Amino acid sequence: MSVLPDPAVVAGLDHWRQLEARQQPTWPDAGALHEATTRLAEVPPLVFAGEADRLRELLAAASRGEAFLLQGGDCAETFAELSADSIRDKIKTILQMAVVLTYGASMPVIKMGRMAGQYAKPRSSDTETRDGQTLPAYRGDIINDYAFTPASRIPDPQRLLEAYHNSATTLNLIRAFTQGGFADxxxxxxxxxxxxxxxxxxxxxxxxxxxxxxxxxxxxxxxxxxxxxTVEFFSSHEGLLLDYERPLTRIDSRTGHPYDCSAHFLWIGERTRQLDGAHVDFFSRVHNPIGVKLGPTTTVDDALALMDTLNPEGEAGRLTFVSRMGASKIRDLLPALVEGVKADGRPVTWVCDPMHGNGFTSDNGYKTRQFADVIDEVRGFFEVHRAAGTVPGGLHVELTGSDVTEVLGGSEEIDQEALTRRYETRVDPRLNHQQSLEMAFLVAEMLRGS
CATH class of the missing domain: 1.10.12 (Lyase 2-enoyl-coa Hydratase; Chain  A, domain 2)
Known part of the structure; x- marks a missing residue:
């Protein structure tokens, strides 16, 4: 029997429009935006409520130390790089890492891709200047194009539909690979x-x-x-572009609850986690499992207030906190947050993002990271939880299945000169396939000791 949507619930999904929505583009054509979002509201969902509910159960297990989340994929997916080979290689990399973690640490692993929707990116500035010319910043293929020309950088609402169709294609291949024998x-x-x-x-x-x-x-x-x-494989992306997330939200006919059907798991970024902001309000109203990135400026009061808004009843598996402190800060800053949340008593799944706090620009001009710093942050994450008697529940990494040279170090000993060989990312540097496997072996040892 279907449950009719509650008009108040539906109306509440648009309350975010009355609040400040950071990191959103300035669409030049309101009519074109309305046309695109209207079409998005009519298309089939990309994922289903029951799948999101299943993931919430698994994340609840991770919060208790009964499973471990492995979340990996591109910093920013691009339309041009969408291919069966690239999707297969990312899935293969995550599967290999999961096997190492499962067998090496005797721990069930939840497999989740930063895939099938990671098309929008927050930026530190609304504009970019090159050789004296200033243009709108590149905000991901769902909004504008990377090419540095005035026409390419104009936000185009038709890209919302293109992102949807590319996400559907990616999910179709993910399901084929993980259910059709490839993942045996x-x-x-x-x-x-x-x-x-x-x-x-x-x-x-x-x-x-x-x-x-x-x-x-x-x-x-x-x-x-x-x-x-077969394996269960879930999709995720940062829920940044609200003009994409809201039209893809559906009311579940079984329960009457709204679900953001653009992905199984959405997270709120460090730049958009304001308690009175549009993103926190919108995601407080959908029933997907939700994550929040917590950077170095996060206070215990911030964390508890996010829990009050996003998971007031303390449902296990609903809320994931993703720490991204940097290797030099995690041991000093994370303990207070972990202890404060522990004292509150409501369950949270703690996950480590060891990528975003460790970026720097190389001497030859490339945005990069040191593999040793990435691993050290993960090690600090485990140390903090071990000292607090809490559970290190997962890992959130930017990776690719290709042999790129974007992160320094590892057993390949990638140096600054090597960055020039295969530096392919448009935004943030990713671990390559070998570095991803190296990380899995090291984290398996940490899991055994935690």
Whole structure:
């Protein structure tokens, strides 16, 4: 039996329009925006309420230390780079990392991609100046184009529809890969084909051999392997562009609750987590599991107020706090937040983003990170939770399945000169495939010790 939408609930979904909405573009054509958002409100949902509910259950398990979240993918997806190969390689990288974490730490891993919607990016300035010319900043392919020309930088509402269709294509491929046999755990060796030979891959192959041996034993003992053939894989992105998120919100016919059907999991960024702002208001009204990025300026009062607004009843799995402090600050700043939230008593899933607090510009002009700093922040995250008696529930990383050279260090010893070889990101630097595997092995050791 279907539940009719509550008019007050529907009206509340638009309350954000009365509040300050930061990091939104200035659309030059209101009529074109209305036409695009009207069409978005009519298209099929990208994900379904039941899937979001399932993810909330899993995140609740992560908050109790019964599972671990692995969330990874591009800093910013682009329309031009959408291909079956790139999607497959990102999924393969996340699956390989998850196998290492699961087998290495005897821990179920929740697999989530920063995929199928990560098209909008916050910027530190509304404009960008090159060679004396000032244009609107590039805010992601869902809004404008990266090319530095006046026409390319004009926000175009038709890109909302293009982002929707590209997200649908990505989700279709994700479901095909994860449900159609590609993710079968008995193929762990096959996932390594096509990648170069180096220490991380050799270590992974040794792991895969151990898994093969364990599976052969289980088969001889008569175990049922149906559970090994497919994996659950969830989508996520920053819920930044409210003119995209609101039209894709649907009322669930079973419960009457609204869900943002652009992704299973949405997060509010460090730049848009104002308690009286549009983003916090909007996401307080949808029933997806929600994340919030917490940077170095976050106070205990901020965290508790976010809990009051986004999860007042303390539903397990509803709210995830993603710390992004920087390797040099996490051990000093995170303990107070963790202790304050612990004292409150309402459940929160704690996740570490070790990427965004560790960026700098190299001597030759590239925005980059040190792999050692990334790992040190994760290590500090585990140390803080171990000292507080709380649960380190997951990892949120920017990565790609390609052999890019964007983050310094790792066993490849990428140096500043190497950044010039394959620096492909348009916004933030990502771990490449090998660095991602290296991270998985190191985090598995941390999980064993936590």
């Amino acid at each position: 755990l008995r193929l762990v060796h096959d996932w390594n084909r096509g990648f170069m030979t180096n220490p991380a891959y050799a270590q992974y192959d040794a792991f895969a051999t151990e898994i093969d041996r364990a599976i052969r034993f289980m088969k001889a003992a008569g175990a049922d392997f149906d559970a090994l053939r």
